[in-house]
Amino acid sequence: MRSSLLRSASQHLRRRGYASAAGGQPERKVAILGAAGGIGQPLALLMKLNPLVSSLSLYDIAATPGVAADVSHINSPALVKGFVGDDQLGEALEGADLVIIPAGVPRKPGMTRDDLFKINAGIVKGLCTAISKYCPNALVNMISNPVNSTVPIAAEVFKKAGTYDEKKLFGVTTLDVVRAKTFYAGKANVPVTGVNVPVVGGHAGITILPLFSQATPSSNALSHEDLKALTKRTQDGGTEVVEAKAGKGSATLSMAYAGAVFGDACLKGLNGVPDIIECSFVQSTVTDLPFFASKVRLGKNGVEEVIGLGELSAFEKEGLESLKGELMSSIEKGIKFAQEN
Ligand SMILES: NC(=O)C1=CN([C@@H]2O[C@H](COP(=O)(O)OP(=O)(O)OC[C@H]3O[C@@H](n4cnc5c(N)ncnc54)[C@H](O)[C@@H]3O)[C@@H](O)[C@H]2O)C=CC1
Numbered sequence: 001m002r003s004s005l006l007r008s009a010s011q012h013l014r015r016r017g018y019a020s021a022a023g024g025q026p027e028r029k030v031a032i033l034g035a036a037g038g039i040g041q042p043l044a045l046l047m048k049l050n051p052l053v054s055s056l057s058l059y060d061i062a063a064t065p066g067v068a069a070d071v072s073h074i075n076s077p078a079l080v081k082g083f084v085g086d087d088q089l090g091e092a093l094e095g096a097d098l099v100i101i102p103a104g105v106p107r108k109p110g111m112t113r114d115d116l117f118k119i120n121a122g123i124v125k126g127l128c129t130a131i132s133k134y135c136p137n138a139l140v141n142m143i144s145n146p147v148n149s150t151v152p153i154a155a156e157v158f159k160k161a162g163t164y165d166e167k168k169l170f171g172v173t174t175l176d177v178v179r180a181k182t183f184y185a186g187k188a189n190v191p192v193t194g195v196n197v198p199v200v201g202g203h204a205g206i207t208i209l210p211l212f213s214q215a216t217p218s219s220n221a222l223s224h225e226d227l228k229a230l231t232k233r234t235q236d237g238g239t240e241v242v243e244a245k246a247g248k249g250s251a252t253l254s255m256a257y258a259g260a261v262f263g264d265a266c267l268k269g270l271n272g273v274p275d276i277i278e279c280s281f282v283q284s285t286v287t288d289l290p291f292f293a294s295k296v297r298l299g300k301n302g303v304e305e306v307i308g309l310g311e312l313s314a315f316e317k318e319g320l321e322s323l324k325g326e327l328m329s330s331i332e333k334g335i336k337f338a339q340e341n
């Protein structure tokens, strides 16, 4: 069912001569929760530029009217509206096809992602409760850290509300892939545009496992030591930015890019574009862990297929075994929080 917002967006677009978001594409409403933040603002800009978006809903606890007014002046089709505070959350979400969540506090030097749990767990729980009420069929892209716990929290909240669909909940791990591609291309001295590297596991430290043995184009120029160093740099990529920002937060611009890439892939999948494959942290049976990041085929209902890991090198097999303990305890921590709160 279309929300009144979507109806008024489509009327507005028709008045302006747009048949739909991009001539013949289905109309799609995207909501960003945490839209006034370091990630939220550039992500709002990038989603405003996405021709698949017809309605862009920007929600935060403060400052969204200004962000929305600013972004709304860009002459691309998406109709932008800002929403601020709890009272407006329902309207922000109503009719959304895709909800992207970068709400919550970022790290400072010396902190782990898990140190964010105390504050962000509650924020995510509140937002997911609203999603289950106002747009239970939307795809949810979880950016807020610690992703290894916030995704299980979201799943539990949706289960409690009776709206859980494992095909529609995604932890955004695209930044790990973006980094792995960049670092690999630099080291292997190949053009980065053609590079692909799957990254599996989770989204914190050693739980991030790039599979450089499956990188394309393959490179014989890299030694085992090179691959170990590339793996470590990918795992520590977030910390590299946190330290460089020296107290002013964590990755925002590269994350907004990664979030826009993943959001675009989700919209393409919803629109029936075939063979859309991205890595994401989803409910999974690929390993014995209940949630795991791996390649996922996206389709009209969200996850169409969770793709297996393929052949791993001995080094990657070792990495896989050593990440399981930490990843499982982060998952369990999220589940326990959601069940007890
Ligand atoms: N998945 C990933 O790869 C990455 C995740 N992150 C995570 O993304 C999150 C956001 O990071 P930044 O944008 O840099 O932080 P930020 O502090 O700049 O922005 C966060 C925004 O969330 C808002 N917010 C707080 N509570 C809210 C609520 N209940 N409802 C709606 N909005 C709320 C704040 O007002 C703020 O505007 C952090 O948890 C960070 O760790 C950051 C980089 C990469």
Ligand SMILES: O=C([O-])CC(=O)C(=O)O
Residues within 6 Å of the ligand: 106, 107, 113, 145, 175, 237, 238, 239, 241, 242, 250, 251
């Ligand atoms: O490192 C952080 O805290 C933010 C993050 O998740 C990343 O940049 O990968």
